[in-house]
Amino acid sequence: MSGNTITHDVAAAGERTGTTRGTSVTHHRAARELGLRRSEFDLAVHLGRVRTVGDDAGGGRRVPRDEIDRVRAADGFPEALRAAVRAVGTTEGAALMDVTTARFTRLARLGLLVPVKFYVNRYRAVVWLYLAAELQQFRTDERNTALLKGRTPEGLREQLGEGLDLRPRNWRGRHLGFLLRQADDPWARAAAVASLLDAAEISDVVTDPYERSHLRRFRPARAVHGSPGSPAAQLAEEIVTAGDPDEVDWLRSDLAAAVATARRHRPAPRPATHGVPHPPGPEPLPRETAEPVPPEGENAAPRAARQPGRLSGLFGRLRRRES
Template structure:
């Protein structure tokens, strides 16, 4: 069972692609200066509340000094900033909304409450986290009173009994929004969309092997939990990958459009194929001798012309292996 509860359209947010080290600080330093734990700063960055830039020295992302000054000068600092990135689990979230944990979980599975983070605990269970700020706003809205106090409508109960759970899908929507906000190149935006699809879907949408190879260069860093190959890592990969047929179709359509936009902006690079020179003088082509002043017929393609097609399967395998 699937549903459509969110969209991932994101207004363009420009980010400078480079900065001098003297005008920015590391993420650890920024967290200290903003009075946040590192995990809280990471969430603030994901939510677009703290702007980052690429380190032109190759050291990852950094926070501009003027961004830190802007945040520190804002009203209510640091309490407002901390409150805006406070994430809570089901028990604490239910208490904030004054509902039972069972009702809270039902609302989350129905897609009414959207998780902002997750982690895999030591029992290999997925723990979803929600913004406390959003939960308080939801509870304060009178339009939601029936959902908080009334009986769950029969149609929704039927969906829950059939296994509906929109938490992974809604988290993916939020994650994609973060990736698109941070992308500063059309190919990076296409790679962000591709990162939510199973690797087997990519060749069907991006049929050109050189474009698939180019997408790999812009592939966002994967969301990791636990060591590679561990149960926690496998669970995280499942959450990151779209599964519902309608969500997959939606992402495939978005990927095709994003690649088309990127192609118009800058075609994917491909190796140059050099012509093989023939011997001087008249040549017999398919039983016909070329005469002076008469254009010769086209020569058959050299064996090397088959090279791109042979690479097609290789790049598909590379995508699946590296994804």
């Protein structure tokens, strides 16, 4: 990930056009027509192997029928497509690379193997998944022979001993690329970057409350891991939120640039007001009505009883005038 992350794939995003219900299908229908399980299809979309477009009617993203025809006409379909989206865990991945699971885990923690998915199992452990095709490519590259068979270099062993684990960060970088490919609006691209930062960082970078509110409209939905507030959900939240200081700095820089671009393209909407606009939220009571007024009714105290000081002075002045 780098400071210019937000700028890549903008041209590709511009080539995508809207679609109508008559010329596109849902993800479920597209997966069935392509002979993929839904998880495989979602990964194909994630990797950019199946193009999707926004729904003109305001629903979720859909798959154009001509895209289904293109994928089906590709050489080796459907076996080649299934092989491209095959994801494996640590045990199967180690077997594919002919290494122990311990060595496989070390390579992944060092950032040499990049996960494509993760989930939290019933034991509250994070399970990382990798593309089988990428693991096989890593194994066949002669430059990696020493890493697969030899002793791990001392410098790398020291980093591992200090707790280095680049799997979450590498997954976030990969996931951001997916979100940017799906974003077809400058505010959506800014929201994609913001989705990897915590709320405090976003507020620090985007100081305008109306722009923050607009960003929330485009915030991509996060995958559900357990019930809200559960340990599994909290663990997943830690993974999807950047924590490394340098990564946070890069994302902050990307977010600032993305919001500036979106602002030039289309400023965030603001309510029409005749005076100084208030930030989103409950309107403050005017100073003279700051004290709540109880409802009218048979048990409501008369207004005079709530202001005895003012009325007693008024009656006194009237008596003096009459006398």
